[in-house]
Amino acid sequence: MSTAIETTPGTxxxxxxxxxxxxxxxxxxxxxLSAKDAQGLAVVLKAIADPARLRLLSLVAARENGEACVCxxxxxxxxxxxTVSHHLRTLADAGxxxxxxxxxxAYYSLVPGALDEIARVLTTAGRP
Amino acid sequence: MSTAIETTPGTxxxxxxxxxxxxxxxxxxxxxLSAKDAQGLAVVLKAIADPARLRLLSLVAARENGEACVCxxxxxxxxxxxTVSHHLRTLADAGxxxxxxxxxxAYYSLVPGALDEIARVLTTAGRP
DNA sequence: AGTAAACATCGACAGACGTCAATATCTAGA
DNA sequence: TCTAGATATTGACGTCTGTCGATGTTTACT
Numbered sequence: 001m002s003t004a005i006e007t008t009p010g011t012x013x014x015x016x017x018x019x020x021x022x023x024x025x026x027x028x029x030x031x032x033l034s035a036k037d038a039q040g041l042a043v044v045l046k047a048i049a050d051p052a053r054l055r056l057l058s059l060v061a062a063r064e065n066g067e068a069c070v071c072x073x074x075x076x077x078x079x080x081x082x083t084v085s086h087h088l089r090t091l092a093d094a095g096x097x098x099x100x101x102x103x104x105x106a107y108y109s110l111v112p113g114a115l116d117e118i119a120r121v122l123t124t125a126g127r128p
Numbered sequence: 129m130s131t132a133i134e135t136t137p138g139t140x141x142x143x144x145x146x147x148x149x150x151x152x153x154x155x156x157x158x159x160x161l162s163a164k165d166a167q168g169l170a171v172v173l174k175a176i177a178d179p180a181r182l183r184l185l186s187l188v189a190a191r192e193n194g195e196a197c198v199c200x201x202x203x204x205x206x207x208x209x210x211t212v213s214h215h216l217r218t219l220a221d222a223g224x225x226x227x228x229x230x231x232x233x234a235y236y237s238l239v240p241g242a243l244d245e246i247a248r249v250l251t252t253a254g255r256p
Numbered sequence: 257a258g259t260a261a262a263c264a265t266c267g268a269c270a271g272a273c274g275t276c277a278a279t280a281t282c283t284a285g286a
Numbered sequence: 287t288c289t290a291g292a293t294a295t296t297g298a299c300g301t302c303t304g305t306c307g308a309t310g311t312t313t314a315c316t
Contacts, residue, residue: 028185028189029185029186030190032190032204033183033186045182046178050273051163051170054156055161059160061252062160071291071293079275081292081293082278085294104282104291110157122246180305208305209263210266210306214304217264231314232261232313
């Protein structure tokens, strides 16, 4: 009851929550992370630091059209529907997945560049 | 009492624990992760999915000589010495940091390529 | 030997997390 | 309007995790 954000039907809604900025800072090994940046990065990393969510991300990404509905994912990962739904929400809240509702189905797809942003921060540019 | 692994003094010891293979698999977005690969990747990602540990990694990496002792790190992150020591052990167990004891000091440094391996798996090669 | 310093380990505690069954909400079609 | 199906939310549960203070261990120096 009383969800803050009202989503007008037809609008591709971004799940009513914090997009938890994936982009943040210079590569880890370049300069010491500020406490704030570390906190933000950790939120996103926590989102992908789970076997189930990693597989969900992978399953979605590896699709032909780059999207999948919950019903497609529930069986491959071997978890209950509520659990899968919960994980997808976590990933969407972290800004890694986008959600689009079409009819009865909810289609999830990668947010372009999100995973690459994380990769960029982790890459040790010059340091051996 | 009776630690399994005996470290001969002088030998740069890898901390007596599981190196938790950082390298694992094809990029996430290429092919669906197996349950086993997802599990392994998650272990490593959990290790870096913490603000304190991210800052520790960053502090170590950004050093001139690429190494730092616990005493150098305890103050910048604002945590107790036991806690810092614990985090460093976590990172070393995950195969991200190497530990070398010299005299009374324990010097930690990045395992070359470890972070880049993670970055590689996360990078979406062809997928937009 | 005795002492001081650096680091690791232990034990404890609060809080966060992953999971499920039950239930609610929404949509399409009859 | 009623029904069936897809997804989201809720409540509960056991487990894992980050943190600390106290204590143990190792090394160097006097």
